[in-house]
Amino acid sequence: MDKSSRDPVHCWLVLLKAFQATSKYLYAGLAETRIDDTDFRILEVLLNKGPLPVNTIGPKVFLTPGSISTAVERLVAKGLVSRIECSEDRRVRFVHLTPRGKRVITPIFQEHVASIKKVFADLSSDELRQLEQQLKRIGRQAESMLERRIAKRRSA
DSSP states (O other): OOTTSOOHHHHHHHHHHHHHHHHHHHHHHHHTTTOOHHHHHHHHHHHHHOSEEHHHHHHHTTOOHHHHHHHHHHHHHTTSEEEEEOSSOTTOEEEEEOHHHHHHHHHHHHHHHHHHHHHTTTSOHHHHHHHHHHHHHHHHHHHHHHHHHHHHHHHO
């Protein structure tokens, strides 16, 4: 394959390698905090979105219902989150950061953001905006194609 071409397969490989390299760098920083990736994702979403129902957190952090329940139990045991029943629907339980959880995740998240900024430091604001737009476009295209594939299977 000609690496100077603008072949979609080559672009996919470049995107994948960039994602892997960035992930390794960012996860190495998280490893130093002694918070694992799953716990970080849950605590981060609660820090930035506020209290959420358990079943809402799972899809946001790419965890199955069973995995999110186990992870929340672990965070409750560590005193980092609490669960509170919804007053309107007792079947719904909201997960909240505890004060301790907020004290733990806030500096870790700030350092994570600083690390992300370092990775993207060589890109201008315009380049970042263009990259974001292109990645969103690719993501929407892939989502649309998946929905059509699923619909086609259902109708077959």
